[in-house]
Amino acid sequence: MTAETGNRIVISAVTQIAETSGIAPGMTLADARAVLPDLLTLPSDGRADAAMMERLARWCGAYTPWVSLDGLDGLWLDVTGCAHLRGGEQALLDDLLDRLGGYGFAVRGALADTPGGAWAFARCGENRRVIPRGQAKEALASLPVAALRLDPETLSKLFRLGLRRIGDLYAVPRISLANRFRLEVVQRLDQALGRTAEPIAPRSHERPFRVRIAFPEPIVLASDIAEALKLLLQRLCMRLRQEQYGCRRLEFQCHRVDGNTQRLTIGTARPMRDPKQLARLFAEHLGQLDPAFGFEALVLAAEGVEPLGATQEVILVGADLADAASGENGTAPLIDRLGNRLGFERVQKLLPVASYLPERAYRAVSASEAGVPANISVDGASAAASSTPIASWPLDKPRPARLLRRPERIETISLLPPGEPGMPPAVFLWRRIRHKVRAAEGPERLTPEWWRGDAGWAKGARDYWRVEDDIGRRFWLYREGPLRAGVPVAWFLHGLFA
Amino acid sequence: MFRSKYLRKTPDAPPAGETVARLAALREELRKIEQSDWNRKTGETIELGLPEIDNLLSGEDFSQDRETLQSKEAVFGLRRGCLHELSGEGAEAFAAILSGRLKGPVLWCADALAGSDLYPPGLTAFGLDHRRLIIVRCHKPRETLSAMEDGLRCRALAAVVGELSARIDLTASRRLQLAAEGSGVTGFLVKSAWRDQISKSQPISRATGKRKAGGIAEETGTEWGQKAGETERFSAATQEKDPSAAFSRWSVGAARNGSGASGALVGGMTWRLSLLRCRNGGSGAWTVKWDAKTYRFSLAAETADGQVDPSSGQRLVG
Numbered sequence: 140m141t142a143e144t145g146n147r148i149v150i151s152a153v154t155q156i157a158e159t160s161g162i163a164p165g166m167t168l169a170d171a172r173a174v175l176p177d178l179l180t181l182p183s184d185g186r187a188d189a190a191m192m193e194r195l196a197r198w199c200g201a202y203t204p205w206v207s208l209d210g211l212d213g214l215w216l217d218v219t220g221c222a223h224l225r226g227g228e229q230a231l232l233d234d235l236l237d238r239l240g241g242y243g244f245a246v247r248g249a250l251a252d253t254p255g256g257a258w259a260f261a262r263c264g265e266n267r268r269v270i271p272r273g274q275a276k277e278a279l280a281s282l283p284v285a286a287l288r289l290d291p292e293t294l295s296k297l298f299r300l301g302l303r304r305i306g307d308l309y310a311v312p313r314i315s316l317a318n319r320f321r322l323e324v325v326q327r328l329d330q331a332l333g334r335t336a337e338p339i340a341p342r343s344h345e346r347p348f349r350v351r352i353a354f355p356e357p358i359v360l361a362s363d364i365a366e367a368l369k370l371l372l373q374r375l376c377m378r379l380r381q382e383q384y385g386c387r388r389l390e391f392q393c394h395r396v397d398g399n400t401q402r403l404t405i406g407t408a409r410p411m412r413d414p415k416q417l418a419r420l421f422a423e424h425l426g427q428l429d430p431a432f433g434f435e436a437l438v439l440a441a442e443g444v445e446p447l448g449a450t451q452e453v454i455l456v457g458a459d460l461a462d463a464a465s466g467e468n469g470t471a472p473l474i475d476r477l478g479n480r481l482g483f484e485r486v487q488k489l490l491p492v493a494s495y496l497p498e499r500a501y502r503a504v505s506a507s508e509a510g511v512p513a514n515i516s517v518d519g520a521s522a523a524a525s526s527t528p529i530a531s532w533p534l535d536k537p538r539p540a541r542l543l544r545r546p547e548r549i550e551t552i553s554l555l556p557p558g559e560p561g562m563p564p565a566v567f568l569w570r571r572i573r574h575k576v577r578a579a580e581g582p583e584r585l586t587p588e589w590w591r592g593d594a595g596w597a598k599g600a601r602d603y604w605r606v607e608d609d610i611g612r613r614f615w616l617y618r619e620g621p622l623r624a625g626v627p628v629a630w631f632l633h634g635l636f637a
Numbered sequence: 638m639f640r641s642k643y644l645r646k647t648p649d650a651p652p653a654g655e656t657v658a659r660l661a662a663l664r665e666e667l668r669k670i671e672q673s674d675w676n677r678k679t680g681e682t683i684e685l686g687l688p689e690i691d692n693l694l695s696g697e698d699f700s701q702d703r704e705t706l707q708s709k710e711a712v713f714g715l716r717r718g719c720l721h722e723l724s725g726e727g728a729e730a731f732a733a734i735l736s737g738r739l740k741g742p743v744l745w746c747a748d749a750l751a752g753s754d755l756y757p758p759g760l761t762a763f764g765l766d767h768r769r770l771i772i773v774r775c776h777k778p779r780e781t782l783s784a785m786e787d788g789l790r791c792r793a794l795a796a797v798v799g800e801l802s803a804r805i806d807l808t809a810s811r812r813l814q815l816a817a818e819g820s821g822v823t824g825f826l827v828k829s830a831w832r833d834q835i836s837k838s839q840p841i842s843r844a845t846g847k848r849k850a851g852g853i854a855e856e857t858g859t860e861w862g863q864k865a866g867e868t869e870r871f872s873a874a875t876q877e878k879d880p881s882a883a884f885s886r887w888s889v890g891a892a893r894n895g896s897g898a899s900g901a902l903v904g905g906m907t908w909r910l911s912l913l914r915c916r917n918g919g920s921g922a923w924t925v926k927w928d929a930k931t932y933r934f935s936l937a938a939e940t941a942d943g944q945v946d947p948s949s950g951q952r953l954v955g
Contacts, residue, residue, distance in 0.1 A: 469792060470742050470793045473791040476787055477784055480784075481773065481784070485775075487772045487773075487774065488768075488770065489772060491757070534762055540755070540760060541755060541759070542754055544753065607894060609893070610891050611726075611892040611907065613891070613906075634759070636759070
């Protein structure tokens with residue numbers, strides 16, 4: 140592992156094999172390469188390391204609830220009162236280290252009366268050592284002073300004075316230690332020996348947004364389930380309100396007496412914590428539940444939460460009410476309802492895309508993601524505010540109101556003399572209905588975008604015509620490819636004008 | 638019905654003139670009840686911009702001048718907060734134009750119409766901005782109806798457009814109408830004529846484009862062309878009789894743009910607009926032209942195609 144400090148690249152962590160070849164953390168990359176030319180290095184990722192430690196700390200919660208991070212590469216576990224659960228202190232330590240070793244971590248550990256003592260043994264002493272109660276002083280005496288968590292500067296001063304081991308410090312009067320090194324050495328020594336308290340702050344425990352209700356008797360009736368859900372929603376929303384969150388995704392788990400678990404999930408377009416609205420979203424799905432012999436427990440969990448500040452509740456009257464109902468806040472509940480019923484991918488907004496190809500001119504995105512712009516009027520006053528690359532489509536070219544997903548081949552009869560092969564047909568047959576062309580407008584030539592390999596446009600440019608049949612139906616036809624003598628002209632229908 | 642009962646129950650009927658006057662008074666009273674009820678809820682309309690049609694939709698006697706009508710709080714144009722049925726080739730376009738004239742988001746419940754999709758660049762030309770569109774892809778009529786109902790209950794919307802292939806029954810349309818009345822959101826039920834044609838047969842795939850060698854010769858004027866035409870006419874006829882709670886029912890049929898000479902430019906959009914039924918109003922038929930540049934309708938001058946004169950918009954009150 141390498142890390143960049145200033146303008147040097149420094150080795151920050153090494154594998155055991157590299158260590159035996161003489162690579163040590165703190166070397167520059169160039170030096171390390173000189174020692175071992177085929178050294179493999181990876182840039183270190185501090186954030187991922189921290190996240191991993193966080194996960195490890197959570198995992199260690201299996202041994203004790205009192206876990207805390209120690210710097211970047213250590214963990215404190217306060218196992219007071221927990222050791223008997225694993226068969227004693229030594230057994231607990233072995234079990235913990237074996238398991239972590241089994242996951243592929245290089246890990247050292249020790250157990251002592253004090254955090255300082257455990258730290259000293261884990262880093263500098265014998266691995267997997269359990270220091271019996273009250274014997275810390277003797278056990279620590281043989282460890283180097285580096286085991287006391289001191290500054291490098293203080294350490295070098297101690298070295299110069301010939302104080303190499305912790306035992307050497309016992310003989311020195313405290314007052315002179317304090318004079319020379321301020322309180323640091325004394326304090327660390329006291330912490331290691333248990334003369335001063337060193338509290339460990341446990342990781343703050345994240346309470347998941349999850350509420351549960353269990354019944355003495357299983358419930359079967361739909362009304363009971365709905366009522367229970369209402370209760371759960373109220374409790375959950377109360378917590379969400381206290382912690383200023385809103386949920387984006389909710390899961391309702393119903394545990395049936397026979398061990399079967401049924402789940403209902405709803406999503407919302409924006410963070411929400413209104414129990415009434417959420418209940419409405421669930422209401423449509425409650426029918427899917429099959430209670431059979433009844434549900435014994437119901438769990439409601441917010442799986443996706445987002446911060447949501449407190450909102451001012453105002454009493455709206457008349458015009459204010461209408462204002463509040465319009466715009467984004469107004470349509471979001473509707474999108475939620477439809478999205479939960481039909482699937483959010485089916486509630487769409489269409490965004491313009493800058494492309495000459497008709498079928499690429501727009502992109503459908505889920506309305507819950509696009510956000511609903513508020514109060515847009517036809518006059519395009521807010522067109523500038525739009526963040527899409529193009530605000531709208533050019534209006535000078537006629538475009539149909541409906542576009543066929545795949546252009547359809549039409550059979551044609553051209554009454555024109557063969558000298559004008561590019562003209563639209565006089566009669567064509569589309570889906571078994573005959574259309575007599577009475578008027579035509581065009582052509583508008585569209586060429587494929589060469590930077591995209593578009594299979595539909597493999598034959599090259601298309602000439603689009605707008606034609607009107609004898610009763611006034613208007614179609615968007617095109618002719619494909621270059622005109623060549625002897626090659627039959629292929630016509631396709633691509634769109635329907637209104 | 639009311640009239641016949643009334644006459645039967647009173648053998649010594651008052652003179653004819655009195656009956657007529659009384660009926661007129663009753664009708665007026667009914668209209669006032671309906672009107673006031675509706676005005677309280679929404680009170681707004683979408684004007685087509687064509688006085689001939691807007692006046693007709695108001696349900697007032699349009700022989701009076703406009704000032705008098707306005708003083709009577711008469712309304713012109715298509716009512717908002719109601720359900721309107723549109724059919725014909727231009728149904729989608731008409732829905733887009735009318736909802737484009739409103740302010741606010743529009744929910745479009747699109748169903749997968751036999752391989753064709755709503756094309757937003759085309760709708761923009763009718764004044765319906767894509768940013769106002771929320772599209773719901775519905776696969777079944779039931780989904781469309783429920784999505785429409787939810788949309789019609791949502792006050793934040795300006796309009797809800799539902800594409801339907803199947804006919805809907807009286808109960809369904811009444812539900813939609815009630816939802817629209819409650820919220821003031823305007824609903825459009827669109828039954829496109831393209832649907833009749835498109836869903837009739839499977840598309841001819843690109844690969845087997847030459848499915849039938851003599852396709853046109855075989856099929857012109859004989860089997861398919863005629864049959865399809867007949868069914869279309871048949872469905873149009875039954876649709877008119879179909880009971881519905883919609884406030885009005887329109888047919889927006891295809892109409893030719895040009896003078897008829899082959900090869901002429903297509904120009905703007907022309908439709909044969911017929912008001913088949915309107916609660917509280919009349920009926921009529923016009924040929925209208927849509928100008929995509931000014932977003933305006935105009936009555937088209939009639940041509941020698943034997944179509945109805947625009948001034949013959951007849952009025953049937955009742």
